[in-house]
Amino acid sequence: MAETRSALVVDDERDIRELLVMTLGRMGLRCDTASTLGEARGQLARNRYDLCLTDMRLPDGSGMDLVAEISQKHPETPVAMITAFGNVEAAVEALKAGAFDFVAKPVDLAVLRDLVRHALDLNERRKSAPPADVVAARLYGQSPAMATLRGTIAKVARSQAPVYIVGESGVGKELVARTIHAEGARSTGPFVPVNCGAIPAELMESEFFGHKKGSFTGAHADKPGLFQSADGGTLFLDEIAELPLAMQVKLLRAIQEKSIRPVGANAEVPVDVRILSATHKDLAALVADGRFRQDLYYRINVIELRVPPLRERQDDLPGLAEKVLQRLSLAQGRVFPPTLSADALDTLRSYAFPGNVRELENILERALALAEGDSLTAEDLRLPKPATPAAPAPSAATAAGAPPAPAAAASPALMVPGQPAQAIDPRTLNPRDTASSPLPSYIEEIERAAIQQALQENRYNKTRTAAALGITFRALRYKLKKLGID
Ligand SMILES: Nc1ncnc2c1ncn2[C@@H]1O[C@H](COP(=O)(O)OP(=O)(O)OP(=O)(O)O)[C@@H](O)[C@H]1O
Incomplete structure (x- = not known):
C-alpha cells in the first residue's frame, strides 16, 4: 500500500x-494545520511533510x-505561498525565497489541485534523482557575486x-x-537547450511543436518537437530575443495552455x-520598441537572474583559469x-574579456596548443596588444570596457585560417603578404x-556585429561557422 502523504497548512483564517x-x-x-508562524515551526520540527501551503x-x-x-532546513518539503489576488511582487518574492509555487486568493480549487499533484509528482522524481553535484560543481566561482548567484540558483531550482x-x-x-x-526536481527529466536564433523561421513551428506525417512536403514521418522532447524536464530557450513575432504568439500560448498542437x-x-x-x-x-511581445516577456520573466561579466568578478579569474586548464588537459x-x-x-587580470568565460577558454586552449613548457607565460596567451596612437578611434563599446583595438600593424602571421586569431584591421591587410595564397583564401x-x-x-x-557589418544575424552565424571563428 502506498505511504500516506502529508501536508502542513498554515493560515490564520479558519475558513x-x-x-x-x-x-x-x-x-x-x-x-x-497551524495558524501562526510559531505553531508552524513547531509542527515542522516534529514532522516531515510532503508539502506545505x-x-x-x-x-x-x-x-x-x-x-x-x-x-x-527542510529542502525536501516543497512550499507554496498563498498570496493576495494580483500581488505579483509577493508571488515573485516567494519564488525567489525558495517557494515551489504560489496560489492566489480566492483559491481556485482546480488550480490548487494541480499544484498539489505537481508537488507530489516532483517530490517522487526528486527522490530518485541522482545527486546534482556533478553539474553544479561545473559552475565555478568563489567571488561574492558568484556566491550570491549560486544561492539564488539553489532557491529558484x-x-x-x-x-x-x-x-x-x-x-x-x-x-x-x-x-x-x-x-531541481526535474533533474531526472530531459534538459533540452534550443538556440532560437539558429532555427530557420519557416521550420520553427515544426521544430518546437513537432509535426504529423504528410503535414507538409518532406514530412515523411511523425516527428516530436522540442516541447515533447523536454516533457517532464526543462526547455532552455537561448537567444530568445531572436524569436520572430509570429512564433512568440505560439510560444506564449503553449506556455499558458501547457499544451501544444503539432503541425497537421x-x-x-x-x-x-x-x-x-x-x-x-x-x-x-x-518590448518598448515593439519587437518583443510584452505578454510573453512577463510570462518568461517571472524570475530574472543576472550572470555578471567576468570583469566584474576578477577574484574568480585564477581559479577559473585553473579549472579550465584542468578540463582542457584532461581532454x-x-x-x-x-x-x-x-x-x-597579471595579463589576464588586466584584460576585459568581452567574450567572458568562453573567451577565457579559447585563449587558454590556444595557449595550451602553442606553449612548450609546463607553465603558460603572458606571451603564450597572445592577448590583443593595447592600441597605439595610430590605431582607429575607440568605439563606444571600447570606451565601455571592452579591450582596446589591436595595433593597426598587427602581424599577418597571426592570421592563420581556422585559428582564433586576434582582431586585425582589414584595411591593413596587404595583398602582397598573402601573394602566395590562392584568391579565395586571401578573401577569406x-x-x-x-x-x-x-x-x-x-x-x-x-x-550588433551583424548590424555593423551590414549582414543578417543568420548570415553572420553561417560565416562564423564557415570560417571556424568561435
Ligand atoms: N562559472 C563558470 N565556471 C566554469 N565554466 C564556466 C562558467 N561560466 C561559463 N563557463 C563555461 O564557459 C563556456 C560558455 O558558457 P555558456 O555557453 O554557458 O555561456 P552563455 O552565456 O550561454 O553563452 P552565449 O551568450 O554565447 O549563449 C562554457 O564552456 C561553460 O562551460
Whole structure:
C-alpha cells in the first residue's frame, strides 16, 4: 500500500484552513494545520511533510520567513505561498525565497489541485534523482557575486517558475540554466537547450511543436518537437530575443495552455515543461520598441537572474583559469595541466574579456596548443596588444570596457585560417603578404579579419556585429561557422 502523504497548512483564517484541509484530504493527504508562524515551526520540527501551503500574512510574522526557513532546513518539503489576488511582487518574492509555487486568493480549487499533484509528482522524481553535484560543481566561482548567484540558483531550482537569465555573451547563461535543472526536481527529466536564433523561421513551428506525417512536403514521418522532447524536464530557450513575432504568439500560448498542437494534428497534446530562457539583449528595450511581445516577456520573466561579466568578478579569474586548464588537459590526455605564470595571470587580470568565460577558454586552449613548457607565460596567451596612437578611434563599446583595438600593424602571421586569431584591421591587410595564397583564401582572410574586428568592437554581441557589418544575424552565424571563428 502506498505511504500516506502529508501536508502542513498554515493560515490564520479558519475558513481557509478548513477549505484547504478538505481539498487536500480528498486527494488522500493527511493534513496538519497551524495558524501562526510559531505553531508552524513547531509542527515542522516534529514532522516531515510532503508539502506545505502557507499564507503570506500571519499574526506573528510573514509567511515569506517560513518559506525561507523551509527551503533552508527542510529542502525536501516543497512550499507554496498563498498570496493576495494580483500581488505579483509577493508571488515573485516567494519564488525567489525558495517557494515551489504560489496560489492566489480566492483559491481556485482546480488550480490548487494541480499544484498539489505537481508537488507530489516532483517530490517522487526528486527522490530518485541522482545527486546534482556533478553539474553544479561545473559552475565555478568563489567571488561574492558568484556566491550570491549560486544561492539564488539553489532557491529558484526548487520552484517551477520560468527563469529568465541575462548576461553578456559567453558569461555562462547556459551553464546556469543546466545547474537550475540539475538542482531541481526535474533533474531526472530531459534538459533540452534550443538556440532560437539558429532555427530557420519557416521550420520553427515544426521544430518546437513537432509535426504529423504528410503535414507538409518532406514530412515523411511523425516527428516530436522540442516541447515533447523536454516533457517532464526543462526547455532552455537561448537567444530568445531572436524569436520572430509570429512564433512568440505560439510560444506564449503553449506556455499558458501547457499544451501544444503539432503541425497537421487535430488535437492538442499536453506537455509538462519548465521554461528557462536567456538572452544577452535588453529584452525590455525590445518590448518598448515593439519587437518583443510584452505578454510573453512577463510570462518568461517571472524570475530574472543576472550572470555578471567576468570583469566584474576578477577574484574568480585564477581559479577559473585553473579549472579550465584542468578540463582542457584532461581532454587532451595530459596528466598534469600546465600552470599559469605570475605574468600570465597579471595579463589576464588586466584584460576585459568581452567574450567572458568562453573567451577565457579559447585563449587558454590556444595557449595550451602553442606553449612548450609546463607553465603558460603572458606571451603564450597572445592577448590583443593595447592600441597605439595610430590605431582607429575607440568605439563606444571600447570606451565601455571592452579591450582596446589591436595595433593597426598587427602581424599577418597571426592570421592563420581556422585559428582564433586576434582582431586585425582589414584595411591593413596587404595583398602582397598573402601573394602566395590562392584568391579565395586571401578573401577569406579579409572576411575573417573584418568579422573579428567587428566582433571585438561590438563586445562579441553577434546581433550588433551583424548590424555593423551590414549582414543578417543568420548570415553572420553561417560565416562564423564557415570560417571556424568561435
Ligand atoms: N562559472 C563558470 N565556471 C566554469 N565554466 C564556466 C562558467 N561560466 C561559463 N563557463 C563555461 O564557459 C563556456 C560558455 O558558457 P555558456 O555557453 O554557458 O555561456 P552563455 O552565456 O550561454 O553563452 P552565449 O551568450 O554565447 O549563449 C562554457 O564552456 C561553460 O562551460
